[in-house]
């Protein structure tokens with residue numbers, strides 16, 4: 001099998017839209033919504049900011065007007081995402097809903113669920129979390145042990161999810177549960193995705209601190225939690241195909257190579273004052289690779305818009321993007337452009353934060369070994 005990244009052309013409306021987003025972001029920054037740019041701002045939770053993004057029409061941009069969307073193109077949405085990421089804006093209260101939970105519900109949810117939840121996501125009112133990983137099931141997701149069984153009018157869920165980004169403050173989670181026991185040779189059968197309200201009776205949540213000391217993820221324990229029938233996504237037992245498509249959405253966006261962009265911008269400012277501190281060729285090498293990743297990522301946005309599930313291309317771009325994100329702080333550190341320990345500038349503190357967060361870049365959303373397995377299978381090199 002071969003793969004290709006068909007070129008994607010930004011629409012004519014992109015320039016106008018880019019100006020509008022930049023003006024919006026300038027206003028937010030001047031109003032003090034954030035003082036220092038956040039690397040991985042897509043994980044930083046700020047509900048008030050998300051409400052204003054919703055009011056400005058920056059959430060659910062490609063979704064049907066009937067559900068509060070704008071019916072704009074995937075590449076117009078791309079322009080908004082890359083501007084927000086580059087600015088280091090705190091998008092954690094709507095990023096997951098907009099990137100993957102909303103599309104998942106629109107495609108596989110029933111009418112009552114869509115009407116209840118999608119307009120609220122578009123307004124920035126509803127934050128979602130991803131309930132896939134468990135203590136003994138990360139890379140090998142089919143090893144999940146959390147279970148659901150059918151009862152009158154719905155399902156009872158039991159189990160434990162872990163590393164759930166913003167799980168402590170999100171309103172809902174799309175969780176993967178076993179609805180049939182795993183049979184030998186059929187491990188991917190018998191799983192189902194549910195939309196779970198995280199304030200439901202029987203749910204307890206425990207924040208988990210990451211290395212920089214933020215409580216950005218959580219453990220979620222479900223003890224006899226009732227979920228109504230209309231919160232099932234797709235056909236019971238058919239959750240594996242849904243989760244695979246969701247992961248393609250999760251892995252393909254510009255968040256997978258722009259996490260450290262605010263740091264690069266600050267470093268560029270430092271270098272403009274003192275250019276001799278860093279070989280221009282190193283900066284050129286980084287910028288060239290970023291621009292190739294941007295072309296790949298826009299191409300995937302186009303494929304998703306055409307209804308394709310570009311799991312192979314998403315795995316390739318995430319693997320290359322995350323490797324670059326991890327390399328950038330190492331290159332900067334090697335030349336001492338900014339000083340993570342002793343310095344006090346914005347660039348110094350961003351580098352400090354990136355050095356502490358970087359190990360997680362290649363874990364979240366799937367590790368390099370798993371991505372390379374998907375790539376090898378996609379190319380027909382392994383079974």
Ligand SMILES: Cc1cc2nc3c(=O)[nH]c(=O)nc-3n(C[C@H](O)[C@H](O)[C@H](O)COP(=O)(O)OP(=O)(O)OC[C@H]3O[C@@H](n4cnc5c(N)ncnc54)[C@H](O)[C@@H]3O)c2cc1C
Pocket residue numbers: 129130131132133134135136137138139140162163164165166217360363364365366367368369370
């Ligand atoms: C910042 C962050 C946010 C996250 N957010 C979420 C979230 O919101 N929701 C969620 O569900 N999960 C989330 N995760 C969990 C993430 O998806 C898992 O950490 C990841 O899938 C790896 O699983 P694991 O930690 O269990 O490691 P393991 O699967 O135990 O892997 C450990 C090591 O073994 C390697 N390995 C495993 N299997 C193989 C194999 N077959 N071949 C070769 N090597 C292999 C892996 O590559 C890795 O290096 C998050 C993780 C991080 C770091």
